Amino acid sequence: MLPCGVFNRNPQQDMAIVRTKTQWLLLVLAVVFLAIVVIWLSPEWQTWLITAGIYVVAVMGLHITTGLCGQFAMGHAAFMAVGAYGTAVLTGNYGWSPWLTLPLSGLMAGLIGMMFGIPALRIKGLYLVMATIAAQFVIMFVIKQPQSWGQGVGLHVAQLSAGDSVFTKVQFWWVTLAIVLVAVFYAKNIQRTSPGRKMVAVRDNDLAAEVMGINLFRTKLLAFFLGCFFAGISGWLMAHHLRYLHPDIFSFNLSLILLGMVIIGGMGSTSGAVLGVIFMQILDKLTARYLSPAVMEWMPSGTSSSVGPALQLVVYGLVIVAFLLFEPRGIQHRVEKIKLYYRLRPFSY
């Protein structure tokens, strides 16, 4: 619903991503704030911001595959790994420029994602979920094989640089922010184009969509390609942020956490997906700050290296359970309701 006194006078206005001047102002202010605030933050929070940015890019991909097209993808972390290892191997072993591998990481992940999307034509629902889980294990298995790719010990990645100057953390955050903005814009934009609408039709009922003349195979493959493309880009960011890759980073749990972020934010909503990431990241920080020390005190047998990850899993699990039970439509739905309430106040009918 639009704010009071705002009317759509032509189709362009109706389709606008950012509709009113206030929204533009807020958006620009938010971006400028995010770009500047990082300078005064402690390294810990800079890392937090960058990680959140990386997850937002990955979740945007998942949002397209799962939220828009309805194809549950549970192997997302593996496609991030494809992008990450792609850039690590190309820059490290073959001396390519990281900027050149940025699109290549995305493309590699996207094409491999398309390969695993092919079964989607014949199978759906639970069976497709299993096929995507298979993708997770098969890809991670392949990545672990070659000796030159680090195998179990891990792989070091070059630092990002422009010319001769190596990027600092602040500069890296600016790169991340730029990619995040492009990703969010793209995800938002695709919803008003023909492929995006086709995806939504396929999600709601794929048989009906096919009868209406939508090419199911192409639409589903496109959804997989785009989703995995984003995953690859986010893997590229991850590689150059961590500068050290290990197969354990891209675990099955990470795939599930990404999916959890989409569900917590609200399926099928771009801003919801972003909110989901922010919510989970804040939760992560709170758990590490306050809950872990408390539990450590209470449990003498626990060591700091085990309590942290264990609590993270428990908290993530409980939060997803709570959202599925009490707010199945996610944070976005709640935000919309609150906005609507204040728009109509004091006339709440």
Next chain:
Amino acid sequence: MLNVLVEGVLLGGVYGLIALGFVIVFKSSHVLNMAYGWIICLISYVLFQLMEPWGLIAYVAVPVMMLSGAVLGVLVERFAVRQLVGQSVLAILMMTLAVGFVLHGLIVLFWPGKIWTIPFKPVGLWSIAGIKVMPDAAIAFLVATGVFLLLVLFFRFTTVGLSMRVVAADHEVAQSLGIRVNRIFSLSWAISGAFGAICGVLAGMVFTVTVENGDILLGKGMTILLVGGLNSIPGAYVGGLLIGGVESLGAYWLTGLKEVVPWVFMLIVLLLRPQGLFGQKRIERI
């Protein structure tokens, strides 16, 4: 080569048992229980807690473990899954995954990094018709086959089994026949949980119990489930033997292939026969 194949097929019996735990729940309530791997893992650690720190003998500890598995299954059903009845399949799937997260976290929290082997495991090598096999795998296979036959008989000849089959066929028909569908759901989760205890003991004999076992067990169960068909009990058993055989052949060829061969095999089966070898084809209307 033959040795390896036989060994793999014997192990496949255990895998098939894991898949049976999924099938029982899926048949009655159409829930794919993705927390099952972690349920098995958690009750394996319950057994550890009973036997090592508390010093119970195996004959007491294993029944207690089965009971705890059943209770855990009922708890998960009652407080997490039943709340979502009627919602989309994928919401329920996500719910069971989240429950799996919590169980995994609890295991790491209470038994951090603990690796354990079942103490009452047989040692040495048995030789059957000239083929040498590990006795634990053979025992696991025999138990799995026995349990499978018992289950078939249970579904075929008892009243409860019959009512479970009715619930599987149609919830509304079952209700109008006076069957309490909710109770059948709980019962199937309890049976599947108790099954998990058997799987836990057998898998603990063949492998070791580690805090990361849940995903491995889940992977084994899932692949078999899809190869055999989601709601077919013979499918789970045959699928288990198939996957066990294929996996051991893969490992024979290249050691590292062991973990990935089942998934690839599953993908191929899915492409050729989307409903699995024994599954029913679903017909949909708009």
